[in-house]
Amino acid sequence: xxxxxxxxxxxxxxxxxxxxxxxxxxxxxxxxxxxxxxxxxxxxxxxxxxxxxxxxxxxxxxxxxxxxxxxxxxxxxxxxxxxxxxxxxxxxxxxxxxxxxxxxxxxxxxxxxxxxxxxxxxxxxxxxxxxxxxxxxxxxxxxxxxxxxxxxxxxxxxxxxxxxxxxxxxxxxxxxxxxxxxxxxxxxxxxxxxxxxxxxxxxxxxxxxxxxxxxxxxxxxxxxxxxxxxxxxxxxxxxxxxxxxxxxxxxxxxxxxxxxxxxxxxxxxxxxxxxxxxxxxxxxxxxxxxxxxxxxxxxxxxxxxxxxxxxxxxxxxxxxxxxxxxxxxxxxxxxxxxxxxxxxxxxxxxxxxxxxxxxxxxxxxxxxxxxxxxxxxxxxxxxxxxxxxxxxxxxxxxxxxxxxxxxxxxxxxxxxxxxxxxxxxxxxxxxxxxxxxxxxxxxxxxxxxxxxxxxxxxxxxxxxxxxxxxxxxxxxxxxxxxxxxxxxxxxxxxxxxxxxxxxxxxxxxxxxxxxxxxxxxxxxxxxxxxxxxxxxxxxxxxxxxxxxxxxxxxxxxxxxxxxxxxxxxxxxxxxxxxxxxxxxxxxxxxxxxxxxxxxxxxxxxxxxxxxxxxxxxxxxxxxxxxxxxxxxxxxxxxxxxxxxxxxxxxxxxxxxxxxxxxxxxxxxxxxxxxxxxxxxxxxxxxxxxxxxxxxxxxxxxxxxxxxxxxxxxxxxxxxxxxxxxxxxxxxxxxxxxxxxxxxxxxxxxxxxxxxxxxxxxxxxxxxxxxxxxxxxxxxxxxxxxxx
Numbered sequence: 001x002x003x004x005x006x007x008x009x010x011x012x013x014x015x016x017x018x019x020x021x022x023x024x025x026x027x028x029x030x031x032x033x034x035x036x037x038x039x040x041x042x043x044x045x046x047x048x049x050x051x052x053x054x055x056x057x058x059x060x061x062x063x064x065x066x067x068x069x070x071x072x073x074x075x076x077x078x079x080x081x082x083x084x085x086x087x088x089x090x091x092x093x094x095x096x097x098x099x100x101x102x103x104x105x106x107x108x109x110x111x112x113x114x115x116x117x118x119x120x121x122x123x124x125x126x127x128x129x130x131x132x133x134x135x136x137x138x139x140x141x142x143x144x145x146x147x148x149x150x151x152x153x154x155x156x157x158x159x160x161x162x163x164x165x166x167x168x169x170x171x172x173x174x175x176x177x178x179x180x181x182x183x184x185x186x187x188x189x190x191x192x193x194x195x196x197x198x199x200x201x202x203x204x205x206x207x208x209x210x211x212x213x214x215x216x217x218x219x220x221x222x223x224x225x226x227x228x229x230x231x232x233x234x235x236x237x238x239x240x241x242x243x244x245x246x247x248x249x250x251x252x253x254x255x256x257x258x259x260x261x262x263x264x265x266x267x268x269x270x271x272x273x274x275x276x277x278x279x280x281x282x283x284x285x286x287x288x289x290x291x292x293x294x295x296x297x298x299x300x301x302x303x304x305x306x307x308x309x310x311x312x313x314x315x316x317x318x319x320x321x322x323x324x325x326x327x328x329x330x331x332x333x334x335x336x337x338x339x340x341x342x343x344x345x346x347x348x349x350x351x352x353x354x355x356x357x358x359x360x361x362x363x364x365x366x367x368x369x370x371x372x373x374x375x376x377x378x379x380x381x382x383x384x385x386x387x388x389x390x391x392x393x394x395x396x397x398x399x400x401x402x403x404x405x406x407x408x409x410x411x412x413x414x415x416x417x418x419x420x421x422x423x424x425x426x427x428x429x430x431x432x433x434x435x436x437x438x439x440x441x442x443x444x445x446x447x448x449x450x451x452x453x454x455x456x457x458x459x460x461x462x463x464x465x466x467x468x469x470x471x472x473x474x475x476x477x478x479x480x481x482x483x484x485x486x487x488x489x490x491x492x493x494x495x496x497x498x499x500x501x502x503x504x505x506x507x508x509x510x511x512x513x514x515x516x517x518x519x520x521x522x523x524x525x526x527x528x529x530x531x532x533x534x535x536x537x538x539x540x541x542x543x544x545x546x547x548x549x550x551x552x553x554x555x556x557x558x559x560x561x562x563x564x565x566x567x568x569x570x571x572x573x574x575x576x577x578x579x580x581x582x583x584x585x586x587x588x589x590x591x592x593x594x595x596x597x598x599x600x601x602x603x604x605x606x607x608x609x610x611x612x613x614x615x616x617x618x619x620x621x622x623x624x625x626x627x628x629x630x631x632x633x634x635x636x637x638x639x640x641x642x643x644x645x646x647x648x649x650x651x652x653x654x655x656x657x658x659x660x661x662x663x664x665x666x667x668x669x670x671x672x673x674x675x676x677x678x679x680x681x682x683x684x685x686x687x688x689x690x691x692x693x694x695x696x697x698x699x700x701x702x703x704x705x706x707x708x709x710x711x712x713x714x715x716x717x718x719x720x721x722x723x724x725x726x727x728x729x730x731x732x733x734x735x736x737x738x739x740x741x742x743x744x745x746x747x748x749x750x751x752x753x754x755x756x757x758x759x760x761x762x763x764x765x766x767x768x769x770x771x772x773x774x775x776x777x778x779x780x781x782x783x784x785x786x787x
Contacts, residue, residue: 038297046348061367092143182232270347271293288324300410303346304330334409351403380767381673382653385655385677391680397417421598421628434586438601439560448572450463451608466607469603482534489517489524492527500556551600559590560597599631603632626654633661638668657682659685659686677760680756687752705734707732708730745774
C-alpha cells in the first residue's frame with residue numbers, strides 16, 4: 001500500500017512530503033529606539049557654510065596637510081647638518097681641528113699650560129684641566145646650536161608639535177621630554193637610575209671654579225641651590241616654549257576664573273522639537289515628536305509647523321493638538337509634490353543642483369561638496385547663459401521650480417514660472433495652484449494685464465514697459481504718459497480699465513472711440529483735459545501711440561481673443577496675489593508662430609512682478625523664473641532687478657546667448673545680478689562678458705630657468721665633462737622665479753573650450769554680501785532622487 005511517503009523514514013523518499021516548519025526565531029531586541037527617515041533628516045547636522053555649499057550632512061574639511069608637509073629639501077637639510085655635526089664633534093673631541101685651542105689659550109693665563117702644548121702645569125692646580133673640560137663641552141654646545149640653525153631643526157619641532165599636536169597633548173609631551181632630560185642630568189634624583197649623568201653639572205661647576213678661581217663658592221648652600229635652580233630652569237625653558245606651557249596655563253586659569261554655569265542636559269535632537277519644550281509647549285512637542293517618529297509627518301510638514309512657531313501664529317498649541325502634523329496646511333491642501341527629481345533640504349531652503357569639482361582653483365571648503373541654491377542667493381537674482389541642450393532647463397530651472405514649489409507648501413515662498421514656448425513645462429500641473437495657458441481655450445485662468453491696479457499711472461507704467469520697453473526709438477516715460485491719459489479717462493468713465501482691443505483703438509486715434517470717451521468724461525474737467533492732451537498728440541511727430549498700438553496688435557489676434565480681460569470664460573488671475581499668498585503659478589506662453597507676442601507677455605509678467613513685490617513687507621520670499629528671458633531684459637527691468645534683494649524677491653533669467661540682450665545692457669545686467677552661471681558650450685563672445693564680470697585675481701606663478709654652468713678650474717671642468725659623459729646632459733643650474741601676477745578668474749577661451757558637457761561655472765552672492773568665486777560645478781550629480 002502506497003503511503004505517499006508519510007510513513008517512510010525522513011529523507012529517504014524521492015519526493016518527501018514537506019514537514020511543517022518550526023516556530024520563527026525571535027528577533028534580537030533592538031539596541032536603539034526605532035526612528036523614521038524624517039527624524040533622521042531633521043537630526044542631521046547642517047553646519048554654517050559659504051554660499052552655494054549643500055549644508056545637509058556637510059563636514060567642514062580639515063586643514064590641508066599638503067600645505068604643512070615638510071618638503072624633501074627640508075628633510076635633507078636637517079639630516080646633512082646632523083651628519084656634519086657628528087663628524088666635526090669627532091674631530092673636536094680628539095683635538096684634530098686646526099687651531100682648535102687658540103681661543104682657550106687666549107682666554108686663560110699662560111702659566112696654566114706648558115709651552116707649545118695643552119698640558120696643564122702642575123703648579124696651576126686643576127684649573128687648566130677644568131678649563132679644558134669646559135672648553136670641550138662648550139664647543140659641543142656651539143656645534144649643536146650651529147648645526148640646528150643650519151638644519152632648521154626648530155622648524156621641524158614646530159611642525160610636529162605646534163601645528164599637529166593640540167593642547168593639552170603638546171604640553172604633556174613636552175613635559176615628558178623635560179622629565180627625561182632631567183633624569184639624564186640628575187640621575188641621583190630618580191630612584192633606580194643606573195646611568196651616568198650627562199656632563200651638564202660638571203661643565204657648569206668647573207666653569208664656576210675657573211671663573212671664581214677656587215671652590216670657595218660651593219661652601220655656600222644658598223649659592224649651590226640657586227645654581228641647581230638655574231640649571232633646572234635652563235633645561236625646562238626650551239620644553240616650555242615648545243609645549244606652550246605659559247599660554248596653556250593662562251587659558252586654564254582664565255577658564256577657571258569665569259563664573260561657573262550649571263551643567264546643561266545634552267542638546268535634544270530637532271526631531272523632539274526642543275524649541276517648543278524650552279517655551280513650555282510640552283504637549284505640542286510630544287505630539288509632534290510622536291507624529292515624526294510614526295512617519296505621519298514629512299519634511300514639508302515639519303518646516304511648515306516650525307515656520308508657524310517662529311512667526312508667532314495665534315493659538316499655536318490648540319491648532320497643533322487638534323490637527324497634528326496637518327496644521328497650517330497650504331490652502332491647496334497639498335502636503336507634498338506628487339514627484340521629486342532633485343534633492344531638497346527644506347529646513348534651510350536648499351536644493352542640490354550638482355557638486356563642486358575638486359579642481360586646482362576650487363577652495364578646500366568647496367572641493368567635493370554639493371552645490372546648492374536657496375532663497376538667500378536667489379534674492380540677489382541669477383543669470384544663466386547656455387546654448388540649447390546645455391541643460392539650463394533640466395539642471396537649473398526644473399530643480400529650482402521644484403524647490404520653490406515645495407517651499408511654497410511650507411508657507412515660505414511664492415513662485416511664478418514662465419515656461420518657454422513649445423517646450424515641456426518645468427514641473428507637472430499638479431505642482432501648481434494656478435496655471436495660465438495663454439492662447440489655449442482649455443485654460444482655466446486668464447492673466448490680468450493690469451495686475452489688479454487701482455492707479456492708472458501704475459497700470460500705464462506696467463503696460464509701457466511691456467509694450468515698448470525694448471524699443472530705443474520710443475521713450476518709456478512718454479509711452480507711460482500717453483497710456484495714463486487714456487487709462488485714467490476710461491476708468492473715470494466706466495469704473496474699469498479698457499480691454500486691450502479698446503485700448504488699441506484709443507491709441508490709434510479712432511474718432512468714434514475717442515468721441516465716445518470724450519462724451520463720457522465731459523463732466524470731469526481733469527480727465528477731459530488729460531484726454532484732450534492725448535488727442536492733440538495723436539499723429540504728431542514723436543507720438544508713442546502708434547508704436548503702442550502696433551505692439552498691442554500682437555495681442556489682438558484671434559488666438560488671444562478670450563484673454564487679457566476680454567470677457568472670456570477664463571477666471572482672471574492677478575499677479576498681485578503672489579505678494580500676499582504663497583502661491584505656485586505657472587504661465588505657459590503661446591506655441592510657435594507667436595514668438596514676438598510671447599516676448600511681450602514675458603516683459604509684461606516681469607514688469608508686473610517688479611510692481612507687486614515692492615508693496616509692503618512680506619513674510620515670504622517671492623521668485624520669478626523665466627525659462628527663456630529672450631527679449632525680456634530692458635533698461636527699466638535691469639534697474640528694478642537691482643532693488644529686488646531689498647524687497648525679499650528675486651528673478652532667474654535663462655538665456656541661450658547674451659546676444660538676446662541689447663549690447664548696451666550687457667554690463668548693467670551682469671552688475672545687477674548677484675549670481676552668474678555659464679553653461680558648457682557658450683561662445684567666446686559670451687564668455688568674454690562673464691570674464692569681465694568675474695574680474696581678475698592675484699595668483700602666484702613659479703618660473704624655472706635652466707642655465708649651463710661654465711667652470712673655470714681645471715678640476716671642475718673635468719668633473720663636469722665626466723658627468724656629461726655619464727648622463728648625456730650638460731651641467732645646469734636652476735633659476736627659480738616666484739612672483740604674483742594678476743590673471744582672469746576665467747578667461748573667455750576657458751569658458752568656451754574647457755568647461756566639460758554637463759558642467760557649468762557658477763558664482764554666487766547672498767543677501768548679506770558674502771561671495772563665492774566662480775567655480776566649476778558638475779551638474780550631473782544633482783539629478784538623483786531624494787527618496
